[in-house]
Amino acid sequence: MSSMSSKSRKTPPGWHVIGKHGVFPKANHDETARFNFLTNLNMHVAQEVMPGVQSAYEKRARPRFESDKGRPPATRQEVRRLMEADPYYQTWSSLRRNIMEMRQQNGRSLAYRQWDQLNQKAADLNSGSTQLQLDPALPLPRYVSAVDIHCMPGCYYTEYCEDDVSVAANYDSGIFVTTAGMLGKYSDGGGQAIVAWLHEQAKQGFKPKRILDMGCTVGHNIVPIAQAFPETEIVAVDVAAPVLRYAHARAKSLGVENITFRQANAESLDYADGSFDLVITCMFLHELSSTALPNVINETHRLTRAGGRVLHIEQPQFTDDMPLFEQFMRDWDSRNNNEPFWGTMHDIDVFALMENAGFARSKLSSIGLTAVVDESLFPSAGDTDDAAEDYGRKPAWHVYVAEK
């Protein structure tokens, strides 16, 4: 994992710098203090506690394994089974899990305290709009309803009352704790990076007129694209109604007029073949089941016009050439953060799926994109790193690009 001297470490900005909008929940002093405490605890655990996990592995767990078995561990799963019995690892892992649970507690109580007002604000902003298209009859995929992804109670989809947006308000307010603001004021560093990529593409003549975003959640990453290209027609789909209500209200309050938010399953959409110039996904693929993933990739191929592009931004891969210990650490979320497809997705050859869907191998490429954030609020150390545990290093993602 990355190392950085304590001298060069920076602390995250306060939670209050988050970009506000028409449905953003209001926080009082104690709620703000809790988010700030959790953000800094998260950083502390990543920077100061986590290095000890590697020492525990190298000095204690692996030598014991080698003396018992006469060989080193051969897979990340073997490292995991070994480390799950180690008290230092247990401590670090419990702290990390607890921070996530406390983030959810704080975000939920914040949203619930002003539940009626938030739902009303969203309903007012959404009222009469043709750009919010919900489908209450849409079946929720089993892999979405089976688990509260990253420990979010109610996941993305639960509605506790009519017009409910509470799960979305929790997600939007709490994500800062996990990212320490490294995704920017509006948690849109990925979308801003796509905007920069699109400006580069435009120089080569690729200027999409219709864009599809699959699995948009609250619209963090599609809104900056809509703002940068107001003439472009954008469709953003998600299976979950509460996040779409919130996304539409949020976008409207930020002055965005060119996104239609639609409740639909990206595995099978009712648009005609070749309807879009560009199809994007942002941190979406790793939350799909191994059945849904190829279906979604097939839909991206079908829906992209000839000459169009597909772009998937994903979490950095762990790859076979990495030390097993690093692969094991990067797979932590699979078993401890309710991300059941995280490890599975990382084991899948996404390019092979894209080729099966019909893309020519010669038209597939992999690029690195780095979060584009407001440097005055979120100073970066300048360089990027896949692991990005050290605050001050911008998240760098793995990006799959296809040309049809």
Ligand SMILES: C[S@@+](CC[C@H](N)C(=O)[O-])C[C@H]1O[C@@H](n2cnc3c(N)ncnc32)[C@H](O)[C@@H]1O
């Ligand atoms: C990790 S979030 C994506 C984050 C979002 N793209 C962003 O940029 O902030 C995953 C989202 O995908 C949605 N989702 C999962 N399966 C889906 C499917 N088959 N079709 C459409 N949306 C889906 C979930 O409801 C959730 O909102």
